[in-house]
Amino acid sequence: MRLEKCWFCSSTIYPGHGIQFVRNDAKIFRFCRSKCHKNFKMKRNPRKVKWTKAYRRSHGKDMTQDSTFEFERKRNRPERYDRNVAEKVLKAIPKIDKVRVDREATHHKNRMKGKKSKEQKEAAKELEQGIVLVKAPAALQQDPSLTLPQKIKVKVSQKQSEENHAMEE
Amino acid sequence: MGGKCPHRHVKKRRYSHKTARRTKFLVKGDDMVYDELKKPDEQKKSLPVDEDLPGMGQYYCFHCDRYFSNVAVRDEHFKTKRHKKRLKQMMGPAPHTQLDADLAAGMGMPDNGPKLMSM
Numbered sequence: 001m002r003l004e005k006c007w008f009c010s011s012t013i014y015p016g017h018g019i020q021f022v023r024n025d026a027k028i029f030r031f032c033r034s035k036c037h038k039n040f041k042m043k044r045n046p047r048k049v050k051w052t053k054a055y056r057r058s059h060g061k062d063m064t065q066d067s068t069f070e071f072e073r074k075r076n077r078p079e080r081y082d083r084n085v086a087e088k089v090l091k092a093i094p095k096i097d098k099v100r101v102d103r104e105a106t107h108h109k110n111r112m113k114g115k116k117s118k119e120q121k122e123a124a125k126e127l128e129q130g131i132v133l134v135k136a137p138a139a140l141q142q143d144p145s146l147t148l149p150q151k152i153k154v155k156v157s158q159k160q161s162e163e164n165h166a167m168e169e
Numbered sequence: 170m171g172g173k174c175p176h177r178h179v180k181k182r183r184y185s186h187k188t189a190r191r192t193k194f195l196v197k198g199d200d201m202v203y204d205e206l207k208k209p210d211e212q213k214k215s216l217p218v219d220e221d222l223p224g225m226g227q228y229y230c231f232h233c234d235r236y237f238s239n240v241a242v243r244d245e246h247f248k249t250k251r252h253k254k255r256l257k258q259m260m261g262p263a264p265h266t267q268l269d270a271d272l273a274a275g276m277g278m279p280d281n282g283p284k285l286m287s288m
């Protein structure tokens with residue numbers, strides 16, 4: 001079983017899913033879903049569409065260089081079956097996957113490093129510029145027009161509702 | 170390129186939309202044009218005489234994959250914004266391929282095994 005990658009968004013295509021287009025020069029284009037196929041037909045460039053892996057890679061959003069990428073690759077050479085090797089591979093898969101996930105997490109953490117201080121700086125600037133719009137609590141008490149009017153409670157008696165019924169009839 | 174689309178309910182004026190759009194299907198993909206342009210000059214095919222093409226297939230724009238009826242029209246095309254845009258696009262990085270998609274998905278380069286024949 002070979003798991004292919006989508007031409008447009010680079011997601012994994014399992015057997016029986018998606019659609020494939022073979023151009024008249026025998027080049028194969030595989031798509032995971034109609035969304036990707038439609039985008040291809042519209043001649044969109046995956047490097048310029050933000051939700052694709054190609055965009056995220058080329059703009060430094062995802063990890064690009066890593067040794068864990070060397071394990072998953074297209075093998076155009078048939079591998080001779082060996083029970084021991086198969087066992088070792090099965091044992092290694094979760095380990096390697098964990099390493100990759102951890103590294104991705106650190107990459108994301110590093111990427112988001114300056115974000116909080118930047119946001120706080122921006123918020124402080126906005127507050128400074130818009131301070132004229134904020135009223136002091138004392139001013140609110142003096143001028144009732146600045147606050148919302150108080151809620152007025154009205155008691156509804158049972159008798160009144162009966163009268164309404166009568167009117168409707 | 171593209172025919173005018175008549176209303177479907179007028180029976181007389183119906184025609185197959187596909188034939189009208191045929192030229193659209195024949196346009197080469199970006200990567201094919203890019204590969205053609207990357208070839209050294211000696212390898213580029215000279216333009217064969219073809220009666221079916223405009224101007225016997227002699228006036229061709231490699232970048233836009235279009236044939237013109239004579240030199241004047243082709244030179245006029247070279248001045249257009251669309252052609253210049255295309256020129257810029259073809260000068261840039263190579264178009265997206267399946268290999269790029271695989272690499273972006275976190276796969277390594279394909280393993281083709283050792284070379285059997287030394288070249």
